[in-house]
Amino acid sequence: MKNIIIIFCFSILGHQLNAQSSNLYHPEANASKELEDAVAKAKKEGKYVLIQAGGNWCKWCIEFHRFCNADIQLDSLIKRNFVWYHLNYSKENKNEAIFKQYRFPQRFGFPVFVILDQNGNLIHTQNSAYLEDGKSSYDKEKVIEFLSSWSPDVFEKYMREAR
DSSP states (O other), X not given: OHHHHHHHHHHXXXXXXXXXXXXXXXXXXXXXXXXXXXXXXXXXXXXXXXXXXXXXXXXXXXXXXXXXXXXXXXXXXXXXXXXXXEEEOXXXXXXXXXXXXXXXXXXXXXXEEEEEOTTSOEEEEEEGGGGBOSSSSBOHHHHHHHHHHTSHHHHHHHHHHHO
């Protein structure tokens, strides 16, 4: 009986964790307003906006979020440099105007990452396939390189040197 209760508890916990991670995207959200707020927050905090476009239906989208949150180095890198926004793309809400504004990044599949500077200007679109480990998750070194390369300090230094 004790074993059945333990299995039941783990089953419920697993279901709750899965349910939480599959609610990253909100089809009902006013994405234009939320992105406007994210840009304002990024500007105030000296960060960029990391848009992770996808949906709750996308296992790779859920995995990227889990992967980054589970690793203290990745989690810190994101929190230090970005305001992370999950832009919904689903049958309920494709956010077509926003995807058009950012030059149709969905052409790369999902998730796709869009980096905005502190003024809301598109500076990079990243195909997530280049960040995968080829199996069922992401490659930590590739993700670190991506996030570091597009962090405000690195990108702004590059832009100053390019002038």
